[in-house]
Amino acid sequence: MKTFEDYLTHVRRSSENTVKAYMKDIKRFFDYLGKSPKQVERADVERFIKALSKGEITGEVVAESTVSRYISSLRTFFDYLELIGVVEENPMERVRHPRLRKKIPSFLTLEEVKALLSVYDEEKKLKYKAILSLLYFCGLRVSELCNLRVEDVSFYPPYVKVVMGKGNKDRLVPISENIVPLLEKYVERYKPKIYFFENKGQPLHPSTVFRIVKRAAQKAGITKHIHPHTLRHTFATHLVMNNVNVKIVQELLGHANLSTTSIYLHVADKEKFDAVKKLVI
Known part of the structure; x- marks a missing residue:
């Protein structure tokens, strides 16, 4: 996990907030599955996303934008594992982001x-x-x-x-x-x-x-x-x-x-x- 955090910080040059969010998302994913990265399959990812959407992961129903962020976190993580040769098949392939409805942001007159x-x-x-x-x-x-x-x-x-x-x-x-x-x-x-x-x-x-x-x-x-x-x-x-x-x-x-x-x-x-x-x- 530490090497992935370093990868986000120094190679992808992600912001501190992004790094924290990604690491938190990934920890929740593996805490829920109880599997090692090599054992993860696409069905596991979809099961996690379904549970996340229902509020079983965080204790409350999450927004589509939050689900999308989790998918981005996991995709970046497994892309990294594939890059360094830890996994041969990427379970995030063909996992799609939910279609986000654009909300008009609140503003002042x-x-x-x-x-x-x-x-x-x-x-x-x-x-x-x-x-x-x-x-x-x-x-x-x-x-x-x-x-x-x-x-x-x-x-x-x-x-x-x-x-x-x-x-x-x-x-x-x-x-x-x-x-x-x-x-x-x-x-x-x-x-x-x-x-x-x-x-x-x-x-x-x-x-x-x-x-x-x-x-x-x-x-x-x-x-x-x-x-x-x-x-x-x-x-x-x-x-x-x-x-x-x-x-x-x-x-x-x-x-x-x-x-x-x-x-x-x-x-x-x-x-x-x-x-x-x-x-x-």
């Missing part, structure tokens, strides 16, 4: 974003305001925000360099001129040394960012269930609604596949249909 960003005062809660602003105006993942280094933020020209984000692709995201003065003020006051948002020299923990977003939403009177990723969805949705080319949105988000970004086209379409429904004759 422009008015809600304005309310959210105006919750914290620049004098008393400058750091919180800067965190919320970067999440929305740059569409960062919470992990990317927490691991953002001082050297990765430029004000002249204004951009954020996201290093080794999901999919291991570095990308440059321009910073809106609307928040450059705010971020400059933040740097001048807090003087971060390594990480842009530090906690005693260490990067912020994602749970801290979750709490900041939740508290801001409550103060702003937003009743929707929101979290840091909601601001990323909102960033993308607002760009598409402003007729920004979806290919550009893909690059700004750091999506490997255009199909992942295309979900925001459905969001924009829904808004258009809702607008037309308001017409009265």
